[in-house]
Amino acid sequence: MKHDDAIAAALANRSFVYTYLWRAFAAEPDEAFLSAVADDATLEECKLLAGEDSRAVQVQEALAAFVSNVPDAPDALKGEYTKLFEGPGKLPAPPWESVYVCGEDLLFQPSTLEVREAYRSAGYQATGYPHEADDHLATELDFMGALSKRTQAAYEEGDEDAFRLLISKQVYFLGTHLNSWLPQYTERLLGAEKPKVSDFYRHFSVLAQELCVADSAALEEIARFEV
Template structure:
């Protein structure tokens, strides 16, 4: 990729990870949806997924929900709590360890592995230690942080550090979020009552897969 194309791709990654972090780490509200720059989101998804792809069409449906969110915020907030917060048993637990342990338990060895990955980059979640480190929103926040740092490093001409951050991102996807995001999205689809959250999580899963492939190709930045 040429420098301008690389910067656009890095910016799209940074924006998209942060968008998903907010959508899955924050209860729905009018303020949340009003803060989303729809045109920027559409441009980022088009760059990540490619024109005409099924994933891009899926992202457009998700954005349409966001654009018409005002009349649905209350019901989506209720569904967010039912799916991801409780207090009843959660239909779609938002923690990696639940999906990677045979007994679907929290605070398994994978949680410590995630914490160590964070610490290697000086990343300490704002809600630490109240929320287990392997919550989907925290994992996305970590990837958003790495993406923002990679964008800044490349913009400042530090391609070596940028490459290191991209490699760390690829490793984290391969070892962690990429392992369980599809199962998480499937739980939301089969046990949820909202087309919106089904769309968010399936679009997220498609984005994670697309980003992993892009990171494989980005072994040497122009």
């Protein structure tokens, strides 16, 4: 496999983006994460994947402005993650794929098992398996992040078979899972009443949707390169 600096940069960019998105939906934001949100380098990573004039870049700029303009942002956002992603009580937009596939607020549906099988076939096991639903948004993003890092390593090691296989698994997972339900999740979260949902999580839901779509196009382009 010949080495191309542009492909290497694109693969590194994907690893960063999925780690960034995963962190947004995996736990309450802390000062370190909010610093990353406000960092110009993060904006550049979004530009690299989605393009300078993309909606993703506009939303990332809005996120950075939100963090910079809200006094004591960590305290202001404290507790919102729990209310949105854990409960107790009815969640404004449940972050599990099965809810949007089956049309009801139900977990551990057949779609959950399909996600679990996709993980198994790629040698990935979700944290909390088998007692927690595998199709939480943060887990699906973590899966893509894990495969992104493996793809990057396979490319650097010159393992073309592994590289091609990993690309195909990610294209499939985005098309069959994340890109199929994220628009519905985003629509539901955007429709939730303020102040139950702050602009912080509204923006991040749109950012995740836009970057996952952009990544599908990026993967198709990477796959066309002769490596």
